[in-house]
Amino acid sequence: MKQTITGIGVSDGIAIAKAYRLETPDLTVEKLTIEQPELEIARFEAAKAEAAVELEAIRAKAAENFGEDKAAIFSAHLLVLNDPELESSVKGSIEQGVNAEFALQQAADTFTAMFEAMDNEYMRERAADVRDVTKRLLAKLLGVHVSDPSTINEEVIIIADDLTPSATAQLNKQFVKGFVTDIGGRTSHSAILGRMLEIPAVVGTKTAMASIEQGTSLIVDGTDGTVLLEPTDEDTRAYETKKVTFEQDKELLKRFVSESTVTSDGHHVEVGANIASTEDLPLADKNGAEGVGLFRTEFLYMGKSDFPTEEEQYDAYKTVLTSMGERPTVVRTLDIGGDKELSYFSTPEEMNPFLGQRAIRLCFEHPEMFRTQLRALLRASVHGNLKIMFPMIATLEEFRRAKGMLLEEQEKLQAKGIEVSDTYEVGMMLEIPAAAVIADLFAKEVDFFSIGTNDLIQYTMAADRMNETVSYLYQPNHPSVLRLIHNVIQAAHKEGKWVGMCGEVAGDPLSIPVLLGMGLDEFSMSPSSILKARAQFADLSKSEWEGYIPEILQMETSEKIIEFVQAHS
Amino acid sequence: MEKKTYTITSSEGLHARPCSMLVSAVTPFKSEVTITYKERTANLKSIMGVMGMGIESGAQVEITADGADESEAIAKVDDIMKKESIGE
Numbered sequence: 001m002k003q004t005i006t007g008i009g010v011s012d013g014i015a016i017a018k019a020y021r022l023e024t025p026d027l028t029v030e031k032l033t034i035e036q037p038e039l040e041i042a043r044f045e046a047a048k049a050e051a052a053v054e055l056e057a058i059r060a061k062a063a064e065n066f067g068e069d070k071a072a073i074f075s076a077h078l079l080v081l082n083d084p085e086l087e088s089s090v091k092g093s094i095e096q097g098v099n100a101e102f103a104l105q106q107a108a109d110t111f112t113a114m115f116e117a118m119d120n121e122y123m124r125e126r127a128a129d130v131r132d133v134t135k136r137l138l139a140k141l142l143g144v145h146v147s148d149p150s151t152i153n154e155e156v157i158i159i160a161d162d163l164t165p166s167a168t169a170q171l172n173k174q175f176v177k178g179f180v181t182d183i184g185g186r187t188s189h190s191a192i193l194g195r196m197l198e199i200p201a202v203v204g205t206k207t208a209m210a211s212i213e214q215g216t217s218l219i220v221d222g223t224d225g226t227v228l229l230e231p232t233d234e235d236t237r238a239y240e241t242k243k244v245t246f247e248q249d250k251e252l253l254k255r256f257v258s259e260s261t262v263t264s265d266g267h268h269v270e271v272g273a274n275i276a277s278t279e280d281l282p283l284a285d286k287n288g289a290e291g292v293g294l295f296r297t298e299f300l301y302m303g304k305s306d307f308p309t310e311e312e313q314y315d316a317y318k319t320v321l322t323s324m325g326e327r328p329t330v331v332r333t334l335d336i337g338g339d340k341e342l343s344y345f346s347t348p349e350e351m352n353p354f355l356g357q358r359a360i361r362l363c364f365e366h367p368e369m370f371r372t373q374l375r376a377l378l379r380a381s382v383h384g385n386l387k388i389m390f391p392m393i394a395t396l397e398e399f400r401r402a403k404g405m406l407l408e409e410q411e412k413l414q415a416k417g418i419e420v421s422d423t424y425e426v427g428m429m430l431e432i433p434a435a436a437v438i439a440d441l442f443a444k445e446v447d448f449f450s451i452g453t454n455d456l457i458q459y460t461m462a463a464d465r466m467n468e469t470v471s472y473l474y475q476p477n478h479p480s481v482l483r484l485i486h487n488v489i490q491a492a493h494k495e496g497k498w499v500g501m502c503g504e505v506a507g508d509p510l511s512i513p514v515l516l517g518m519g520l521d522e523f524s525m526s527p528s529s530i531l532k533a534r535a536q537f538a539d540l541s542k543s544e545w546e547g548y549i550p551e552i553l554q555m556e557t558s559e560k561i562i563e564f565v566q567a568h569s
Numbered sequence: 570m571e572k573k574t575y576t577i578t579s580s581e582g583l584h585a586r587p588c589s590m591l592v593s594a595v596t597p598f599k600s601e602v603t604i605t606y607k608e609r610t611a612n613l614k615s616i617m618g619v620m621g622m623g624i625e626s627g628a629q630v631e632i633t634a635d636g637a638d639e640s641e642a643i644a645k646v647d648d649i650m651k652k653e654s655i656g657e
Contacts, residue, residue, distance in 0.1 A: 076616075079589055082596075085615035111617050118623060123584065126620060 002230050005212075007205030008185060009225035011194030011528070014243040015178030016236060019216040020156035021209070022163070025144040027135060032099040041091055044100040047140035051081055054136070061151050073129070080126075080133045086111065101141050108134035124305060124344060152176070157220055159212050163190040173197055178220040180208045180227050185471055192504075194222065195526035196280060202227055204468065253531035257288035261534045267542040269516065271533055272328070272524040274502055278319045283527040288534070291328040293450065293524020294389075294502035295320060297373065298336050306344050307369060313376035321384025328385045330450060330500065330524070332429060333373055333402075335359040335391040354455075354464065359392035360402055367405065374409045381421035389450055393428040394435055399445060429502075431455035436484040439491035449492055450524070453503025457481055475558040476505045482514065482561070483553060489518050500524055507533055510562055513569050514552060517545030540569065570635040571643045575656035576627065583624035587655040592616045594649045600636025602646070613646075630656070 034040050059074035080086065086107055093103035108130055115127035139146040149158075149171050157178040158171070177199055179190045184203035194201025200222025212218070212229060219228040219239045223246070228235055261271045272293030273284035277300070284292065300308050300316055308316075321329055337347055337358025350356035363370035377388055390402045403426055410420050430436055431452035439449065453476060458465040460481055463473035475481065485501075492499045500522030505511045507525030512533060515523070525533060548568065555561050579587045595602045595613050602613040606628055611618035613632065624630060634642040650656045 076589065079592060079616040083615050083617050084612055085618045111621075114621055115617075123620060123623070126617075130617070 005205050005227040007202040007225045009222045010191035010203050011201035011222045013200035013222050014239055015157055015200045015220045017155045017157045017177045019159050019212045019218050021214050022158050022160040023147045025146055027138045029101045029105045031102045033097055034099050037095050040094045040100045047137050050140050051136045058151055076129055077133050080129050157218050159208050161209055182206050182209050195528050198528045256531045256534040261537050263537050263540050263542045265541040265543050270522040271530050273527045274524050278316055281323050287527040287530040293330050293500050293522055295331045301342055310372050310376045314379050317380035318383045321380055324384050326385055330387045330389050332389045332391050337362050360390050371409055374406050378410050378413055378420045381424045382419050386424040389427050389429050391429040394432045399428055430488055433460045436488050439488040443491045443495040443497050448498045450500040450502045453505040477558045477561045486518050510565055512536055513540055513545050513565050516542055517549045571639045572633050573643055574631050577656045579655045580626050582626045588619050590649055594645050598638050598642040600634045600639045600642045602634045602642050605631040
C-alpha cells in the first residue's frame with residue numbers, strides 16, 4: 001500500500017529502486033543452563049549447516065560479481081566455520097551444560113583473542129574472520145537476519161538506522177542509488193556520502209526501518225526529503241519526469257565547470273572540493289574544483305585491517321597532489337575518535353567522545369602513527385601545492401607541538417637526502433571556540449585557517465549534532481557562530497593569512513552571501529555542490545554584502561539573519 | 570602411524586594461502602593428521618589451530634598421520650608441500 005515518510009533531504013536528486021535493509025542485528029548472548037546437551041548440539045549443527053549453505057552462495061556470487069580474488073575471503077570463512085578445533089571447543093562447553101550461543105561466543109572470544117595478540121597483520125585479520133563467522137552463526141542460532149551489503153548486485157536504496165563509516169566501506173557503490181536513514185542530519189556520514197556519490201539521501205526519518213520491508217519499491221526525493229513506499233504508476237511517472245528535470249538543471253550548470261569563481265563585481269573566490277580518497281578526484285574535476293579544501297585522510301585508515309604504511313599513504317598523497325597540480329590541496333592529518341573508529345585500533349570508551357581524545361589529541365598519544373603520516377606527507381610535498389592542516393587544535397602549544405614534530409621529521413628526511421618542498425604551508429582546522437576567540441594569536445604562527453563548521457557549531461552551542469532532541473540548536477547562521485567566524489577572518493587578514501571553510505556550511509546557499517561579505521577566501525564543499533555555488537557567486541556582489549555585515553552582526557537570531565539573506569539575494 | 574619432517578620454505582610461513590591449502594587437502598582423510606612445531610602439536614585439519622602456532626619461514630615441522638588412510642594422507646601433504654613450494 002502506498003505510504004509516505006518524510007525526513008531531511010540532504011543530498012539532491014531522485015532515486016527509484018527497491019529497498020535494501022542494512023540491519024544491525026541484536027546478537028546479545030545470554031548464558032543459560034541446559035538440560036539436554038544433545039539437543040543443543042543438534043541446534044549448533046543445524047546452524048552450521050545453514051551458515052555453510054549461505055556462505056557457499058555468497059562465495060559464488062562474489063566470485064561472479066567481483067572475481068575469485070574477492071571471493072577468497074569467503075573461502076577462508078568456510079574453513080573457519082568447519083574448523084574442528086572450534087567445533088570441539090563449542091561442543092565441549094555444551095556438554096558442560098551451557099547453551100549453544102554462549103558456548104560459541106566463548107570459543108570465538110578465545111580464538112579472536114589469540115589471533116589479536118599475534119604480531120602479524122595477517123593473523124589479526126583472521127580475528128575479524130572469526131568474528132564474522134561467529135556473527136553469522138549466532139544470527140542463525142538466534143533466528144535473526146544479517147545483511148551482507150558486499151553482495152548487492154542490483155540497484156537498491158539503502159535503508160538503515162544510521163550508516164557508520166565502516167558499514168559504508170563495504171557497500172558496492174555502483175548499485176547504491178540512494179540512502180534513507182532513521183537518524184542523522186545534514187552533516188551525518190550518510191549525508192556526506194550521498195553528496196559525494198551524487199545520489200539522493202534522506203536522513204532523520206525516524207520510522208524508515210520500522211515501516212520499510214526488504215525489497216519494497218521506493219521513490220526517494222533527496223531535495224525535499226520525501227520517501228514514497230509502493231508508489232502508484234502515476235507517482236512513478238511524475239517522479240521520472242522530475243528526475244529528468246533535475247538532471248537537465250545539473251546539465252545547465254555544466255557551463256560553469258571550466259570557469260573560475262567570480263562575483264558580479266569581479267572578485268575571485270576559490271571554490272574547492274572536500275574529498276575522502278583518490279577515488280573522489282574525478283568527481284572533483286568533473287565539477288570544476290579550483291582546489292581541494294579538505295582531504296579527509298582518515299578514510300585511508302578505514303576499511304582496513306591495520307594502519308596504512310608510509311608507502312601506501314605516500315602513494316595516495318602523491319596521486320592527489322599530482323592530479324591537482326598547481327591547485328592548492330589541503331590535507332587534514334588523521335582525525336579519528338569521536339564517531340570515527342578503526343577496527344584494528346581500540347580507542348578507549350569515553351563518556352563524551354566528541355570532547356575526548358580525538359584527532360590531534362590522539363595523535364600526540366600515538367606519536368609513531370602521527371609521524372608516519374607526516375613523513376608520507378613531506379615526501380609527497382614535492383608533487384604539488386600541499387597545505388598540511390592539523391585538526392582539533394585548541395591551544396597554541398598544541399599547534400607548536402604538532403608543527404615541531406613535522407619539522408623534526410622534515411630534518412630527518414633531509415638528512416637522508418630526501419627532497420621536501422620548501423613552499424608547502426602549515427595551518428590548522430579552526431573548529432574549537434577557544435581557538436576562534438584567540439585567532440589573532442594563532443594568526444601570527446599559522447599559514448592559514450580552515451574553519452570546520454560542523455564541529456565549531458556543535459561546540460559553540462554545546463549541542464551534540466547527532467542528538468535529534470537538541471538539533472534545534474544546531475544553527476549555522478546563529479549570531480554567536482557568525483561572530484566567531486567574522487573574528488577569525490579579521491584576525492587572519494590582519495596578519496596577511498588566508499581563511500577557508502571546509503564544513504558543510506561553506507556550500508549552503510543561505511550562508512554563502514554572508515561569508516562572502518565577511519571576506520572568506522576559500523569555500524570547500526562536496527564536489528556536487530560546487531557548480532551551484534559558483535552560479536550563485538556569479539550573481540552576488542561582494543562589495544554589497546561587505547556593506548551588510550555590520551548590520552547582520554547586530555541581528556539577534558538566526559531567523560532574522562536568514563530572512564535578511566533571503567530578502568537580499 | 571606415519572611421520573615426515575619438513576622445513577617451511579614459503580616466504581610467508583604457514584599462514585594465509587599455504588595454510589589454507591594444507592588444511593583443505595587433509596580434511597577429507599579419515600586419519601588424524603597433526604603438525605608439531607617447537608614441541609606443540611595441532612590438528613592439521615584446523616586452520617585456527619595451525620595458524621595459532623605462528624609458524625614462520627625456515628621453521629622445522631613434523632607432520633604425523635594416524636589411521637586407515639595414513640599413507641595417502643602423508644602422500645597428499647608431501648604433494649602439496651612440493652607442488653606449492655611450501656616446504657621441503
